[in-house]
Amino acid sequence: MNIIAKKLFKIVLKEFYSLNELEGEEFKEGLRKFKEKHPMTSAPRKNIRKHMDIKECRVEGGIYYRAKDKLRRSNKKVLFIHGGGFVAEAMPVHWDLCRRLARDTGCEIIFPQYPLVPESDAEGAHKMLMEVYKEFIKDSDSKDLTIMGDSAGGTFALSLSMLARDRGMKLANEIVLISPGLKMSDLNETEKKRAEYIKKQDQIIGVFPVDKISKLWYGKLELDEKRSDVGKGDLNGLPPITMFSGTHDIMNIPARRLAKRLKKEGHEHIYIEKKGGIHDYALDKKSKMEYDIMVSKIIGK
Incomplete structure (x- = not known):
């Protein structure tokens, strides 16, 4: 830029x-x-199209993109759900990551442009994304599927997996959560003090109108429903989870809660926490270790 x-x-x-x-x-x-x-739009830019074959597809409620590297191909698929606080479309960094993943694994990227506030809400977005999910799992083995999301998209990666499990649908081999935008609620005194400190460091989520957007986003949903508070949802039967979070990200507080819960319940997982890492730090090209882990999960190592 x-x-x-x-x-x-x-x-x-x-x-x-x-x-x-x-x-x-x-x-x-x-x-x-x-x-x-x-x-705004979540459509891929020209420089992405130079390296990838892009197909725009439509389902009830919106559009999504299927993208493949022009040279390298495999049976692997990644459903990537971008973040943006439930209000913003995808940023260039989202497509940049997807291009690199496709280049290095041969995977096909499934990239939804899902409904956002104030035009829609959590119910509308989940309805559309479940239609995309059906296309994602079609004609594929679970071992070849990875569902991945950053920030708000991370909550979708988890909630869609829970909904798919509840409906008896095919599940991905791995869930990858990048700085997931989990709900901040019922903070203890230690967490409250830490939240105040992090807000001074976090120039992204720390000044974001989270509460006001959340109110629009939840709509008529019950506040403890998995589509509104996925961090409290049932983890039984879900695929292994890989999660990245930075300590200078306000979302690190609920991320730590989820990591503790995963460990307590014996759910197969990897939790990577970067000291001083900001929100979505793992999207950066400099985050080589995190990227290598993402690649390994896609190819099934």
Whole structure:
């Protein structure tokens, strides 16, 4: 990203964070106007299309992309669900990671552009994503499937797997969670103090209007339902879970809770925590160890 683009991005981000001053319907309307003023898309950019064959597909409720490396192919599939706080479309870094994964494993990337707030909510998004999930598992062996997501997409990777299990559907071989946006609730005193410290370090989620967007996102769902609080969902019968989280990410607090729970319940998992790591740090090209682990999970090592 060049200097001009960075400055423009900061201006837009500042405008978005100013919505924090609004409440209720005013916040919802302000968010709608912001998105109209700054239209977004999850479609892959030209530089991605140079390296990948892209096919746009449609299911009820939205579109998704099927992407393969132009040179390397295998039977592996990755359902990648991008983050964005349930409000933003995919960023270039999401497609950059997917391009590298396809290049190094030959996997086919299934990349949904799912419904967001304020136009939709958790129910609408899950309904659409389950349709994509059906396409993801079609004509494939479980051993060749990986479901992966970052931030908000990480919660989807977990909740979709739970819904698929409950419905008797085929499950992926591995779930990969990158800085999952798990729900922050019922913090103890130690966690509250740590949250205040992290907010000073976390320039992404620490200043994000989480509570206001969450209220729009949950809609009519019960607050303890897996689609709204996946961190408390039943882990029995789920595939092994690999999770990455950084200590300078406010979402590290619920990530640690989930990691402790996975260990306590004896669920097969890998938990990687980076000291000083920010939200979504594992998406960065510099996170070589984390990337190598992702590759190994896709190819089934």
